[in-house]
Amino acid sequence: MRLRNVHEMLEDGSRGYYRHLVVIEGEYKPFLFEIINEYLKVNKKPLVGYYFHPWIVGSKERLSIIKSKFNYVKDIDYSSSEMYLGETFDVALIDAVDDFRPSYIARAVETVRGGGIAVIFSDDIEHEKLYKSTIVRDGKSFNFFEERFRRKLEDHRGIVYYHNGDVTLRPFSSSETSRPKRTKDGRFPILSRLCATDDQVKVLDEVDFLLEEGKKLLAVTAARGRGKSASVGLSLSLLLSLSKYPVVIAVTSPTYWSGKEIMSFAEAGLRQLKKKFRAVRSKDGKLMALEAGESRIRWLPPELARDSHGDIIVIDEAAALGKEYLDYVLRRWNKVVIVSTIQGYEGSGKIFLKFLEQFQGKHDLQRLRLDSPIRYAKGDPVERFLYDTMLLDVDNEGSIFLNRIEEIKVQDIFQSEESLRKIYGILVTAHYRNSPDDLMMLGDASFQRLFEAKDGAGVVQIVEEGGLEKSKVEAISRGEENQGHLIPQRLIKYLRASSIGHMKGWRVMRIAVTPHLQDRGVGTALLSHIEAVALKEGVDWLGSSFLSTPKVLNFWIRNGYTPVHLATKKNEGLGGYSVIVIRPLSERSKELVQELSTLLKDKLLRTSHQVYFNLDPIVIVKLLKATPKIPHSVRFNPILVERLRAYLEGIIPYNSVADAVHTLAEIYFKELSFDVDDLTLSCLVSRTLQGKSWYHAGLALGLKSSEVEDKLREAVSRILNGYSLT
Known part of the structure; x- marks a missing residue:
């Protein structure tokens, strides 16, 4: 009876394009093989992703047994599982014998397509697990997460939970789901054929506003699994086709793997458009650039991308790069595409949406949100389980402070x-x-x-x-x-x-x-x-x-x-x-x-030009002000003072007096005898202590190059006045 019910569930999942989650805890081997055999009756040649720690004793032996059951198994090291977020499997086998880490679990489950199953198996999800060991101190830890995880397994439908011989099985019906579908061709039917949903078509329809005059910001957000990166990648190929002039596009992301879908779908789009192009790949096969005549789409790491030359910059998983980085890019570039996961497993929060609001008016802001999943049916029970269990959709509905x-x-x-x-x-x-x-x-x-x-x-x-x-x-x-x-x-x-x-x-x-x-x-x-x-x-x-x-x-x-x-x-x-x-x-x-x-103060004064060159200069100012004063007898060389006066009067340029300005800055920050505002001091720090150019100092501070030098002159003047040297 038990296996018949499981078989019926798997067949219904295949019809309704929704997933099942199977969690096996205890003596896992017999039931694991039963589940595998039942699934093979539904799908005889599944693609299988196997997630594990290959370096732990016994883990490869378990993999070998699994490989004997299937025609195709992709073995995936947990630590590099980010590389496979774009992959799609019929079956995800998650070896939790050695580790039970929530972020790894969630990431692996998300690679399963509709009609497939994710199977987590372990002798015990609580004890002697690798990630859990980092939480243990003096041999003590709680198990409240695991206890709640088990309760959720029993509460949700579409879940099979085997625990030491006892099976909890709450069926789910395909009548409650709807398959992902595309009903519109949109403005660009040739590329729309590669889209799975109308949400993705909408991104194609709206992206050409980046080619208009003025500062443009396109923000594409979605929960994971909505195809946002794919739709943006297709849109980039469209921009190369629509533009009357060569277009240079920089694509960046926290890691290459978190941005690879954009590059892959940009390539697919160029092929679909039958546009001649050359794909540039690294020695290990990474797609690094697409060149179509004088136009180019190139992936770059964040620090190189932000100062690269081009027409448009695209930032995938943007929230993970932080507000400071995005502020800089939005000052530096006129055309920006921000792509970010909301309610995802990579750390993006809803507060990121509030960050975007500050650019309304500064950029022509277009916000697109994708709601329809593409990998599985809408209403998928496993997605519901993950959102509820991992609290991915949690919100704060407002409160008051009662003192x-x-x-x-x-x-x-x-x-x-x-x-x-x-x-x-x-x-x-x-x-x-x-x-x-x-x-x-x-x-x-x-x-x-x-x-x-x-x-x-x-x-x-x-x-x-x-x-x-x-x-x-x-x-x-x-x-x-x-x-x-x-x-x-x-x-x-x-x-x-x-x-x-x-x-x-x-x-x-x-x-x-x-x-x-x-x-x-x-x-x-x-x-x-x-x-x-x-x-x-x-x-x-x-x-x-x-x-x-x-x-x-x-x-x-x-x-x-x-x-x-x-x-x-x-x-x-x-x-x-x-x-x-x-x-x-x-x-x-x-x-x-x-x-x-x-x-720390001494370190900042000595090494900001090399160690902290990319740090926000306002941060350096605040740190220097918050560290202790270093009293000493201040004695200004008269020639140094005369040179600074000549600079303020415009007689000699900054480069001729840079050493004197540096000495003045160092004395000021050590003594802190009087206050100068943070922005004025930040211009001094950025140009003098960090050694930035006027242009890059301006980018860091949101000022024009001329404004940076005006503020630096003001800093020099106010410090000289503070020491009664003017």
Whole structure:
């Protein structure tokens, strides 16, 4: 009876073009092979994607057994699974014997087409799993994520859940779904034939507005699996065909793989249009450029793309590159296409949509949203399960601040779906980057503390760090990773500040305020509350690590946190430089913070021209202002002062006095004897400390080249006046 019901479900899924999810836990082999055999009766030659960690003992043996059952199996390393997001399989077999990581699971399931199945198999999804081991501390962790995952398996239809011999099977009907379809040819029928939905045709119909005069911004957003990248790729081939002049298009994305669909469909579009072109591929087969006469579509990494020369820039998975990057591009380029996943698995948040609103009026903004899935039927039960279980569609419906802050228990919110959605909804709507892994961290980490600003106004998530034994501190000093103690690990490894490892600290992993209550003191109230609790519990320091943007830095500095470390390498995955700030609570931590922050100031003054050349100059100014003063006897060489005066009077150019301006800037930032506004100082920093050209300094600051030099002259004049040297 059990297998007959499964067979009927699989046949109905094939008719209705929807997917099934099978989760097998316990003694998995017998039922796994039963499911495989039943599916082979429905589809005799399926394409199979097998997801696993190939380097773990025993994993390749399991793969070999699976390969004996199918004609075609693509084995995929979890760590490189992003490369296969554009692939489509009839069956996804997800080996969760060694790992059960939500983001990997969600990514793998999304590669299954309608009528197919995703099968997760494991002896036990809770214990001795690779990702889970990063959440375990002193042998302790919670299992609230896994417990909720199991409850959801039993709640949803279209799911087969086998757990130690017991089977839960809730059938789904094809009468509740509708296949993806295209009913319109649109303005460009030749290319429309390659589209699966009317949503995709609409992108083709609207894209030619980029060829009109003026600053144009096209924003294409969708949940994953809607074919947004494919439709944009087809549209690029159309632009090359419609333009009367050669068109140069730069395509970029966080990684090549997250943007490859645009390049692939641009190539397919050129073929469909029968346009002569040359495809340029790398040695490992990546499609890097398409050349059609003098026109060109080329993929470039983000840092090269933003300053490249061309007519149009296309940014795929744009939210992942961060606001600072997009601000720069939208100043630098007149024609911009932004493509981003909303409610996806790669970290894009709904707050990204609010970011776009600020460009209304500055650019002619066209926003297109794709709703219809292309890989499976609308109403697909597996998509419903993933959205519900991973909280991909969670939202914050508004709240008020009751001037009350309370600590909340993780167990309590995971037992109440309403509470979980409220708390996690605040985190999602207040941050650009969220993923299912964050939900597992929230549910399973035993070394965290949660505080809520009632009622749903804000949340702060604390991670307990430090208090390490001597042997662990020495191990970190030798280069061993310890992500469970992020701030001590960074400061010990890079600054050799071993004493921080022995101190007890709280890292603010996340602080989020519901958007309509931001800038009203809720975040400050949360920090004040946790500081009071920390002092009572003998905590040495409070700290945080985050991407260094002006707005976020302002918040932390305003609340008494001191910058102590700035990463020397840009985090390409997050799109910026990470900064660590600390609020010392004990005397020993105060001394250390003073020392480390002074060193950071010196580092910025000495290395901004090479290490931090691409950092927002306003960030550098804020860091220099927030680090301690370095008192010394200021003695200005009279010749230096005369040269600066000659520059201000227009007698000599900047290049002739650059060394003197640099000396003046260094003295000012060390002394900080009087205040000069951030924008004026940013022009000084960008041109003098970072060594940018007038043009690139202007791009970084949103100014014209002439305005940058005017502001720099103003900075020189105001500093000289401050020292009574004019």
